[in-house]
Amino acid sequence: ETGVTQTPRHLVMGMTNKKSLKCEQHLGHNAMYWYKQSAKKPLELMFVYNFKEQTENNSVPSRFSPECPNSSHLFLHLHTLQPEDSALYLCASSQESRRLNEKLFFGSGTQLSVL
Amino acid sequence: AQTVTQSQPEMSVQEAETVTLSCTYDTSESDYYLFWYKQPPSRQMILVIRQEAYKQQNATENRFSVNFQKAAKSFSLKISDSQLGDAAMYFCAYRSRRGTGNQFYFGTGTSLTVIP
Numbered sequence: 267e268t269g270v271t272q273t274p275r276h277l278v279m280g281m282t283n284k285k286s287l288k289c290e291q292h293l294g295h296n297a298m299y300w301y302k303q304s305a306k307k308p309l310e311l312m313f314v315y316n317f318k319e320q321t322e323n324n325s326v327p328s329r330f331s332p333e334c335p336n337s338s339h340l341f342l343h344l345h346t347l348q349p350e351d352s353a354l355y356l357c358a359s360s361q362e363s364r365r366l367n368e369k370l371f372f373g374s375g376t377q378l379s380v381l
Numbered sequence: 382a383q384t385v386t387q388s389q390p391e392m393s394v395q396e397a398e399t400v401t402l403s404c405t406y407d408t409s410e411s412d413y414y415l416f417w418y419k420q421p422p423s424r425q426m427i428l429v430i431r432q433e434a435y436k437q438q439n440a441t442e443n444r445f446s447v448n449f450q451k452a453a454k455s456f457s458l459k460i461s462d463s464q465l466g467d468a469a470m471y472f473c474a475y476r477s478r479r480g481t482g483n484q485f486y487f488g489t490g491t492s493l494t495v496i497p
Contacts, residue, residue: 270425308385309472309487322484354424366414366476367433370485372426 269293272357272373279347280381287342287376289357297363298340299370300332303354315340316363347380354378385475387488394463395496401448402458402491404473410434413477415449415456416485420470429471432456460493468495 270291279285291298300312314322315334329351331343340357354375360368384407394400406415417429432440432449439447444464448457460467473488 306390306489308489309485311484324484356424356426358426366478367431369428369431370418370426374423374425377424 270357270359270371270373272355272376274376275374276377276379278379278381279344281347281349283347284343284345286344287355287357287378289340289342289373291338291340291357291359291371293359293371295359295361295371296337297360297368298334298337299358299360299363300340300342301356301358303356303375309356312342314363321363344378347378349380352378352380385473385486385488387471387473387491389491390489391492391494393494393496394460394467396463396465398463399459399461400463400493402460402471402473402493404456404458404488406454406456406473406475406486408454408475408477410477413475415447416474416476417445417447417456417458418472418474418487419467420472420490421466421468426472430458463495465495465497468493 273288297316299314302310311324312326313332318334329346333341354377356375357373358370386405413434416431418426419429420426430440430442430445444461446459470490472490475486
């Protein structure tokens, strides 16, 4: 199943740049998530939005700033990143975030390289 | 803290054969869910199978089944009649009611190669 679209697919940025990642879901879900996937590490939850309200901020540095204008769209604004922030950033959605058996629907991610 | 361990970074299987991917987890909770997700080269993760801790019967989805051993905190995935399309990274994940319940805890993944 698809339904979660992420853009851009690849992004290269310098440490002084400002860029944004975009995620859109067409599934009618109310919860959206940002995950960071680094090689040989478990997926790290960054942020959770439930009905447009941020319900989880997993001690993420302030150089990552999420925005959820509505239940269908999620952004991750990036500024003054570090090379160690290079990773695959995955967006996911679910019907709502508090049901344990909720199935997550993922996008294809943005592969970010910070030079 | 909940942790999920996948001890096999890479596995391979002959097409049409059976392979088992292992997963162990550490928790003090009694009620939780376990999941297996698949991430093919397209990078889009999809749910393969899920199991509620209170259910003794092992979950099955077509060629995919789990061996859930609650006392041993083990949750292995068996893929029968392996197909070329099964080649992917497989992630084991855990979720409990503790805290906000928002947190999925993922393992580091097992890369599965299917040999024609």
